[in-house]
Amino acid sequence: xxxxxxxxxxxxxxxxxxxxxxxxxxxxxxxxxxxxxxxxxxxxxxxxxxxxxxxxxxxxxxxxxxxxxxxxxxxxxxxxxxxxxxxxxxxxxxxxxxxxxxxxxxxxxxxxxxxxxxxxxxxxxxxxxxxxxxxxx
Amino acid sequence: xxxxxxxxxxxxxxxxxxxxxxxxxxxxxxxxxxxxxxxxxxxxxxxxxxxxxxxxxxxxxxxxxxxxxxxxxxxxxxxxxxxxxxxxxxxxxxxxxxxxxxxxxxxxxxxxxxxxxxxxxxxxxxxxxxxxxxxxx
DNA sequence: TATAAAATTGCAAATAACTTGCAAATGCAA
DNA sequence: TTGCATTTGCAAGTTATTTGCAATTTTATA
Ligand SMILES: [Mn+2]
Ligand SMILES: [Mn+2]
Ligand SMILES: [Zn+2]
Ligand SMILES: [Zn+2]
Numbered sequence: 165x166x167x168x169x170x171x172x173x174x175x176x177x178x179x180x181x182x183x184x185x186x187x188x189x190x191x192x193x194x195x196x197x198x199x200x201x202x203x204x205x206x207x208x209x210x211x212x213x214x215x216x217x218x219x220x221x222x223x224x225x226x227x228x229x230x231x232x233x234x235x236x237x238x239x240x241x242x243x244x245x246x247x248x249x250x251x252x253x254x255x256x257x258x259x260x261x262x263x264x265x266x267x268x269x270x271x272x273x274x275x276x277x278x279x280x281x282x283x284x285x286x287x288x289x290x291x292x293x294x295x296x297x298x299x300x301x
Numbered sequence: 302x303x304x305x306x307x308x309x310x311x312x313x314x315x316x317x318x319x320x321x322x323x324x325x326x327x328x329x330x331x332x333x334x335x336x337x338x339x340x341x342x343x344x345x346x347x348x349x350x351x352x353x354x355x356x357x358x359x360x361x362x363x364x365x366x367x368x369x370x371x372x373x374x375x376x377x378x379x380x381x382x383x384x385x386x387x388x389x390x391x392x393x394x395x396x397x398x399x400x401x402x403x404x405x406x407x408x409x410x411x412x413x414x415x416x417x418x419x420x421x422x423x424x425x426x427x428x429x430x431x432x433x434x435x436x437x438x
Numbered sequence: 439t440a441t442a443a444a445a446t447t448g449c450a451a452a453t454a455a456c457t458t459g460c461a462a463a464t465g466c467a468a
Numbered sequence: 469t470t471g472c473a474t475t476t477g478c479a480a481g482t483t484a485t486t487t488g489c490a491a492t493t494t495t496a497t498a
Pocket of ligand 3: 296
């Protein structure tokens with residue numbers, strides 16, 4: 165059973181920070197660095213535990229970039245159920261993009277019909293360069 | 302500069318094992334378990350070092366399954382440059398499939414034209430259920 | 439508002455999967 | 469056969485993350 169969540173200073177701070185930077189992704193260490201300067205300093209364990217809870221509750225998406233060894237978290241609540249589409253991640257800036265368009269149906273259709281493969285959003289990640297980084301590279 | 306490789310007992314054993322199970326992927330620990338029973342017992346560090354070299358030389362592909370915390374290695378030499386296409390991994394049996402068909406062009410085309418995203422094979426992994434596991438599930 | 443159960447926190451210690459340093463052993467080109 | 473380059477084994481180091489536990493905070497309810 166999913167357990168109740170209490171509202172706390174740190175959960176609020178973390179949520180607020182990620183929500184106001186919803187187009188970027190951060191590691192636990194990033195967030196720790198950001199919030200440990202505050203009046204009362206946060207603890208790294210607390211960062212991990214809150215990120216885990218916020219992920220479970222669907223506010224964040226947790227994923228690991230190819231070649232990186234730390235998880236990154238991004239605020240994705242407005243994108244609803246991120247299980248129904250797949251994602252693209254920019255290997256340069258790390259940003260996450262949601263493949264929420266009609267092409268999803270073509271993709272799942274092709275994979276199923278020609279390869280017998282039933283695509284799932286969970287764990288599917290495309291890597292490459294986003295429009296911005298493509299220009300500046 | 303890429304350095305010369307000597308042929309050794311352990312490199313041969315690891316290659317042979319992975320090549321003869323080319324439709325499956327294994328973790329370093331799997332291979333260590335498999336080969337440590339042999340006459341002369343292998344060392345885990347040696348497993349890691351050889352897997353790394355075999356990957357660099359293009360014989361193996363190294364990837365991390367969604368949700369797993371250890372890398373897996375699969376013999377992919379016959380598939381040539383696995384940078385030019387993307388892969389599908391079965392979340393049930395772990396097998397890796399190569400998306401080597403004309404749909405790759407449609408996929409890269411769509412992503413570039415409609416999302417400004419330049420897809421790269423390196424690090425792109427689709428997750429789901431393969432035909433076999435779909436049936437048995 | 440007082441109370442108690444449940445959730446959260448901080449700190450230190452534990453994990454897990456690798457990686458590295460170094461001296462000894464092995465492979466190979468000449 | 470020799471000599472240099474690569475590989476190996478072992479112990480120790482890293483890094484990101486998790487866990488145990490006692491103290492603190494939150495929240496529901498009396
Ligand atoms: Mn999404
Ligand atoms: Mn391939
Ligand atoms: Zn980018
Ligand atoms: Zn399968």
